[in-house]
Amino acid sequence: MSRTQSTILWIYAVVIAIWPIRYVVLKYIFSRLQFLTPDSPTLDPTDPPLVSAIIPAKDEEASLADCLASVSAQKYPRMEILVVDDRSTDRTLEIAREFAARDPRIQVVHNDHLEPGWTGKTYVLQKLADQARGDWLWFLDADTDHRPEFLGVMMEYARSNKAEMASLLPELRCETFWEQVIQPLGGIVLMQSFPVQRVNDDRSKLAFANGQSILISRRAYDAAGGHAAVRDRFVEDIGMAYKVKNLGMPIRVAMTKGLVSCRMYATLGQLVRGWSRILYDAHDRKTWRLVVKLLDPIIFCQSGHVVLLIALVLLATGSPGPFPAWLLGLSLVHHALMYAVFRVIYNASVPRSRYTHWFPVGNIVSDLILIRAIQMCLTGRVTWRGTSYGPIAAPAADASGSPAQG
Known part of the structure; x- marks a missing residue:
C-alpha cells in the first residue's frame, strides 16, 4: 500500500x-429532554386567565376542521378562538364560519390584502392579536391537532417555570414516503442550531420557539412589540422568542408525546419549499x-x-x-x-x-x-404560499439575536 x-x-x-x-x-x-403528555400537570381551574387562541389559515381546507374541533374541545375553561382566513382560494373561510355558527367562542376574520413590508403570516397574526382580549395569547397553526388536555398542560408548564413565553414541539404526522424520510432531518438541523437546553437556560442568549404552538403573555407580547417587531420574518416565532428573551423575560420550550401533532407538509415540493424557507430565515439569511x-x-x-x-x-x-x-x-x-x-x-x-x-x-x-x-x-427573494417577497435584507440583530451569540 x-x-x-x-x-x-x-x-x-x-x-x-x-x-x-x-x-x-x-x-x-434525548435522555435529558422534557416531554409533556396528557398526564402532565394542568393549571388549577380556579379563576384561570382568559386565553385567546389565534389561528392563521390560508388554503387549509384539508386540516382546519380537525384543528378547530380539537381547539374547541379543550378542557381549559376560559378561552376565545380567533381564526383569520388569509386570502384563501379553497373552502377555508367556509369551514371556519361553519364552526363559528356552532361555537360562540369562535370569531372569524377575513383578510383580503397584505401590507408592504410584512410577511403574510405576521400581518394576520398582528391583526388578530390586536382584537384578542386574552391575558395570554395562544398562537397555533391550522395543521395542528390537540388533545383536550393540551392548553391546561401548556398553561401550567408556563406558570410552573415562570415563563412569559412557552412553546411546545408537536409530534410529526408523516403519512407519505417523503415526509417519513425528510421531516426528521429538517428537525435535527434546527435542533443542532437551537439546542433546547440552551434555549431554556436564562443565562444563554439563544432563543427559539415553534410557531405551531406558542403561548405568550399579553404583557410580554406588547413589550416585545408584537408581530410588528418581526413583520418581515418568515420564522416570526424565532424572532419573537429573541425579542422576549432579550427583554430578560424567561422563555421555555418542551417536547410532547400524545399531546399535540402536526402535519407540516404533504408533498416533496412542499417539503423542499417549506424547509428551505425555514432554514434560510432561521439562520439569519x-x-x-x-x-x-x-x-x-x-x-x-x-x-x-x-x-x-x-x-x-x-x-x-x-x-x-x-x-x-x-x-x-x-x-x-x-x-x-x-x-x-x-x-x-x-x-x-x-x-x-x-x-x-x-x-x-x-x-x-x-x-x-x-x-x-x-x-x-x-x-434575497422568497416565494411562499402564492406570495413573492424580495429582495429581502438580513434581519436586524436585535430582532433575531443571531444564534451565534448564544
Whole structure:
C-alpha cells in the first residue's frame, strides 16, 4: 500500500470517528429532554386567565376542521378562538364560519390584502392579536391537532417555570414516503442550531420557539412589540422568542408525546419549499452559516457513499493491493455507524420509523434544501404560499439575536 493510500485511509478513519461521538451525544441529549403528555400537570381551574387562541389559515381546507374541533374541545375553561382566513382560494373561510355558527367562542376574520413590508403570516397574526382580549395569547397553526388536555398542560408548564413565553414541539404526522424520510432531518438541523437546553437556560442568549404552538403573555407580547417587531420574518416565532428573551423575560420550550401533532407538509415540493424557507430565515439569511450547515453532511455523510462506490469500482476492476478492501471495510463501518445515529434521529421524530435505511436519500434532499436556502440568501427573494417577497435584507440583530451569540 502506498503512502498516499495510507494517508487517505487515515483521513477517512478520522471522518468516521465522529459518528460514535454523535451517537453518544444524541442519546444523552434525548435522555435529558422534557416531554409533556396528557398526564402532565394542568393549571388549577380556579379563576384561570382568559386565553385567546389565534389561528392563521390560508388554503387549509384539508386540516382546519380537525384543528378547530380539537381547539374547541379543550378542557381549559376560559378561552376565545380567533381564526383569520388569509386570502384563501379553497373552502377555508367556509369551514371556519361553519364552526363559528356552532361555537360562540369562535370569531372569524377575513383578510383580503397584505401590507408592504410584512410577511403574510405576521400581518394576520398582528391583526388578530390586536382584537384578542386574552391575558395570554395562544398562537397555533391550522395543521395542528390537540388533545383536550393540551392548553391546561401548556398553561401550567408556563406558570410552573415562570415563563412569559412557552412553546411546545408537536409530534410529526408523516403519512407519505417523503415526509417519513425528510421531516426528521429538517428537525435535527434546527435542533443542532437551537439546542433546547440552551434555549431554556436564562443565562444563554439563544432563543427559539415553534410557531405551531406558542403561548405568550399579553404583557410580554406588547413589550416585545408584537408581530410588528418581526413583520418581515418568515420564522416570526424565532424572532419573537429573541425579542422576549432579550427583554430578560424567561422563555421555555418542551417536547410532547400524545399531546399535540402536526402535519407540516404533504408533498416533496412542499417539503423542499417549506424547509428551505425555514432554514434560510432561521439562520439569519446569512450565506456562510448555511454553507457551514451544508458542508457537514457532505463531509461526514455523502463521503461514505462516494467511498463505497469507489471501493466497489476498484474491486470490480481488479485493482491490486489491500487498499480497495480496506476502503470497502471502512465504508461499511461508516454506513453502520451512520445508520445507528439516524435510527435515533428518525425514531425520535417518527416512533418506530420504518424508513431509517432511506437516510442516504434524505441526506441528498436535505442538501438540495440547504442549497435552495443559500440561493435565497444570494437573491434575497422568497416565494411562499402564492406570495413573492424580495429582495429581502438580513434581519436586524436585535430582532433575531443571531444564534451565534448564544
